[in-house]
Amino acid sequence: MSEDTDGKHGVQSMEVGMSILRAMVDGQRSMMLKDIAAAAGMPASKAHRYLVSLIRAGLVEQDPMSSRYDLGPFALNVGLVALDRLDRVRLGLNAIAELRDEINQTTALAVWGDRGPVVVRWERPRRPITVNVITGTVLELLSSATGRVFAAWMPRKVVAPLLAAEMKAPDLPPELKSKAGVEALLADVRARGFATTDGFHKVPGVTAAAVPVFNFRNEITMALLAVGVQGMLDTSADGLEVSHLRRHAEALSLRLGATGEPKPPQ
Incomplete structure (x- = not known):
């Protein structure tokens, strides 16, 4: 099964993307690409591809001055809605x-x-x-x-x-x-x-x-x-x-x- 195909057990690419988000949440601060990749347990090139997609979805944003990555506006909205519904x-x-x-x-x-x-x-x-x-x-x-x-x-x-x-x-x-x-x-x-x-x-x-x-x-x-x-x-x-x-x-x-x-x- 390829990385981007799904089966009865779920979508692997989605799980990989979530592992990157989880690494960023656990980091509790904006992070450099190498630090995100290390925390997520994958090569920096692979982490970068996923970060590009996460940025397009609004889940991640990158500071153009420092090149550091942080949670994006949609990720924050998801968190606030989840908390509000508790x-x-x-x-x-x-x-x-x-x-x-x-x-x-x-x-x-x-x-x-x-x-x-x-x-x-x-x-x-x-x-x-x-x-x-x-x-x-x-x-x-x-x-x-x-x-x-x-x-x-x-x-x-x-x-x-x-x-x-x-x-x-x-x-x-x-x-x-x-x-x-x-x-x-x-x-x-x-x-x-x-x-x-x-x-x-x-x-x-x-x-x-x-x-x-x-x-x-x-x-x-x-x-x-x-x-x-x-x-x-x-x-x-x-x-x-x-x-x-x-x-x-x-x-x-x-x-x-x-x-x-x-x-x-x-």
Whole structure:
């Protein structure tokens, strides 16, 4: 069978072309012909022939100044469409179900709504004493771990009015009643990569930990959280609950196309 003929097992030339694209994706930067050929495991002359066709299809483009190759506009469009079609909530629901089984704590998934973070689903653990989370609950930004995660990474213009209103609440700790105190809290959340309400929660005796999930724009898109009885849920950075939360959030972010550092709030 020739390289460009197809059979019942597929089109070999298509598979070769995809191997070149895969090499370019794995390279994570624009590449010279020799580097693409080496990564794809083929002679440079063969790789060049395929690159010419990929350029014509818009999947690859070449910089005329440096002669380096990179993904083209059609390849980028394909990637963005694929990401847009991902059901992020479905992926998040799978994650909190697995997370519940791993840590045996109440777990939940939250997204940003019109008035702040909203719980879209929660999973009950298998233990006699549990903390229930009501689906549809809108969480406050300063008194919930999930709210703190969203406040730390959402655009400032979005969260500023909500934060200003919450700072007037009489039951807030003194350090959260000033703009400087709130900014210090959110900076700490960004530095640690997660938020907790170990010492302060709207419901006495309840503690929680939350981690952000980022999309292909490196913007926060969801939050995973674990909620439990104070003293029965470890909110330390290297504890079981936070470690598993972070692992699932990182896997989800990667699945949704996040790369590099999260986008800082503007």
